[in-house]
Amino acid sequence: MTDLAKSFRSSLDQTAIIEIPEIEHDHLSSDGTRKWLLDMGTKNGIETVFIPEESRGTLCISSQVGCALECTFCSTGRQGFNRNLTSAEIIGQLWLANHKLREQDNYKSLKKDEKVITNVVMMGMGEPLANYKHVVHALEMMLDDNIYGLSRRKVTLSTSGLVPAIDKLRLDCPVSLAISLHAPNNEIRDEIVPINKKYPLDELMKSCIRYIEKAPRDFITFEYVMLENVNDSVEQAKQLLDLIKDVPSKVNLIPFNPFPNSGYSCSKRTAIKLFQDILMDAGIVATIRKTRGDDIDAACGQLVGLVRDKTKRSIRLRSI
Ligand code: SAH
Numbered sequence: 001m002t003d004l005a006k007s008f009r010s011s012l013d014q015t016a017i018i019e020i021p022e023i024e025h026d027h028l029s030s031d032g033t034r035k036w037l038l039d040m041g042t043k044n045g046i047e048t049v050f051i052p053e054e055s056r057g058t059l060c061i062s063s064q065v066g067c068a069l070e071c072t073f074c075s076t077g078r079q080g081f082n083r084n085l086t087s088a089e090i091i092g093q094l095w096l097a098n099h100k101l102r103e104q105d106n107y108k109s110l111k112k113d114e115k116v117i118t119n120v121v122m123m124g125m126g127e128p129l130a131n132y133k134h135v136v137h138a139l140e141m142m143l144d145d146n147i148y149g150l151s152r153r154k155v156t157l158s159t160s161g162l163v164p165a166i167d168k169l170r171l172d173c174p175v176s177l178a179i180s181l182h183a184p185n186n187e188i189r190d191e192i193v194p195i196n197k198k199y200p201l202d203e204l205m206k207s208c209i210r211y212i213e214k215a216p217r218d219f220i221t222f223e224y225v226m227l228e229n230v231n232d233s234v235e236q237a238k239q240l241l242d243l244i245k246d247v248p249s250k251v252n253l254i255p256f257n258p259f260p261n262s263g264y265s266c267s268k269r270t271a272i273k274l275f276q277d278i279l280m281d282a283g284i285v286a287t288i289r290k291t292r293g294d295d296i297d298a299a300c301g302q303l304v305g306l307v308r309d310k311t312k313r314s315i316r317l318r319s320i
């Protein structure tokens with residue numbers, strides 16, 4: 001870039017590198033979903049998934065190598081935690097996916113100003129709010145008109161509920177927010193989303209109400225994984241209604257995606273439908289998430305990557 005001052009170029013030479021993530025595997029599913037396993041060094045890997053739909057293309061991005069939070073139904077959580085990704089490694093996933101997709105036959109003829117990736121969700125491996133600084137820096141690059149120029153409405157961060165960080169995000173970079181709720185009461189949530197013991201449901205609901213003030217959408221999305229005989233009864237659907245009654249929200253029911261030795265089964269189709277009907281009858285918009293890319297293990301909670309866990313279980317939670 002000869003249009004930059006020589007002194008600036010030489011200081012860049014000393015302080016910066018241009019490096020793209022290295023691809024370990026690149027899988028294309030029969031439904032068009034594409035998943036990359038990216039090498040993060042020291043035999044670790046993370047996964048990035050592109051999900052095409054008729055009117056949009058969504059990229060699901062990872063924020064950490066593994067996750068320290070140990071939700072019992074999540075294969076990433078079972079892998080343990082290795083390290084946080086840097087903001088370069090986070091935005092690098094968007095850069096790489098964008099370039100690779102533009103080489104794909106069905107997108108080759110797109111004009112330069114037409115986007116393949118229209119939406120980003122921080123729903124890959126890791127808890128984004130446990131890697132706050134790097135995640136927010138990467139979000140800012142996604143939103144910046146001179147970089148990716150996505151609107152706040154089209155960038156969604158999903159969190160298991162780190163309340164102080166939700167409050168901070170509301171002020172620093174309020175993108176669309178999804179909360180991994182998964183349970184209608186503290187008793188069940190303590191069990192399946194252990195961070196609930198630190199930030200219980202009443203605190204979490206209050207932080208959602210505060211977030212709405214600044215959120216780019218006028219609702220919060222609650223994600224609710226459907227686990228047979230754990231959280232899927234009629235009684236629990238009614239409890240859920242009561243829990244979220246003060247929060248403008250939509251509920252996204254996620255059929256549990258199985259993985260080896262999970263110890264859980266997905267709720268029956270009829271139970272999921274009944275659960276949805278109870279929410280809808282009470283006026284809550286409730287959708288059932290379509291499973292995409294399951295033939296290449298790219299569905300929610302199936303992202304395993306390659307995680308060499310370097311922390312002891314006992315110190316993982318303390319570090320958050
Ligand atoms: N750590 C963040 C984001 C990554 S997980 C979070 O927990 O929100 C993305 C979503 O997939 C979360 O809602 C998570 O609870 C859900 N999920 C995890 N394991 C799953 C599984 N086996 N089946 C279906 N959804 C799962």
Ligand code: SF4
Nearest residue numbers: 067069071074077160
């Ligand atoms: Fe971590 Fe989210 Fe999986 Fe929980 S559901 S273990 S927070 S990645």
